[in-house]
Amino acid sequence: MSLLITGGTGYIGSHTVVELLKLDKDIIIVDNLVNSSTKVLDRIKQITGKPVTFIEADICDIQGMEHVFEQNDIEAVIHFAGLKSVGESSQEPMSYYHNNVVGSIALFQVMAKHNVKNLVFSSSATVYGENNISPLDESMPTSATNPYGQTKLMIESILFDLAKSDSDWSIACLRYFNPIGAHETGLIGENPNGIPNNLLPYVAQVAVGRLAQLQIFGDDYDTEDGTGVRDYIHVVDLALGHVKALEKLSTISGCQPINLGTGQGTSVLEIVNTFKEVSGKNIAYKIVPRRAGDIANVFANASIANELLNWQATRNLQVMIEDTWRWQSENPNGFE
Secondary structure, three states, rough: OOOEEEEOOHHHHHHHHHHHHHHHOEEEEEOOOOOOOHHHHHHHHHHHOOOOOOEEOOOHHHHHHHHHHHHHOOEEEEEEOOOOOOOHHHHHHHHHHHHHHHHHHHHHHHHOOOOOEEEEEEEEEHHHHHOOOOOOOOOOOEEEEOHHHHHHHHHHHHHHHHHHOOOOOOOEEEEEEEEEEEOOOOOOOOOOOOOOOOHHHHHHHHHHHOOEEEEEEOOOOOOOOOOOOOOOEHHHHHHHHHHHHHHHHHHOOOOEEEEEOOOOOOHHHHHHHHHHHHHHHOEEEEEEOOOOOOEEEEEEEEHHHHHHHHHOOOOOHHHHHHHHHHHHHHHOOOOO
């Protein structure tokens, strides 16, 4: 039987596919390639020595998804597909609600029709909003401060209701903190379109000369160096969290939210200074005013992941930065 990976040519999806192929899983990737490239498929094959089935399709296209399920014997789905830029979501909210929420509903409807009720969902720590105090745990109230966060919250609500309505569903709702890093081979990594929205690819592109300087939003937070603190997790640790969630789905009844983070916070300046040391490059930056809604400290309590999945992050900041720099320096223009 096969595993269906939606959004499998993307950053986190591609790293998860690599880890699943290492376990000899039969993988089918569905992706509409809006934020990714088929070139990643060659890189995955280089790393693993194994080909992967790829279907260009959009989860919003019910007919197309029906065809995927009719033609393949699928036992479980890992659902990554979705738009993910906080800033862009505020400018184009309808695109986000359509792609992320409507697309997910279409996927879940097709899964239910074909009696595939094992799901690992790619959620986000953004569902904790801005009023909870770190370390953030799964029992805390949820809220959202932007359309992207609202889409994750809506999909989680749909999944909780779905699981309540039908006890056959087993759903792991993985709330990511801040994925960074790349595969140790340097063959796959984060490859954002246009100006990066996340800190690490922005820093890496400054280091490689694609961007002139980094903007740091605020240096007057109540943190050790005044810059915002976040929980950065290596993308391979995150991928392995999905593998563990998949293995443990049979023990999950209903919909279970699970944090995937290190449980430790790292400041923006710590990231910048570590990147300077690793790359030997100067990272020009400018302090600019805080962004609305940003808070000082965000990091995880990841004890449920440890207890339920027997998972914990093992790669430290040095490794995360080294792997990011290897990917960016060897692929200055991403997959192009």
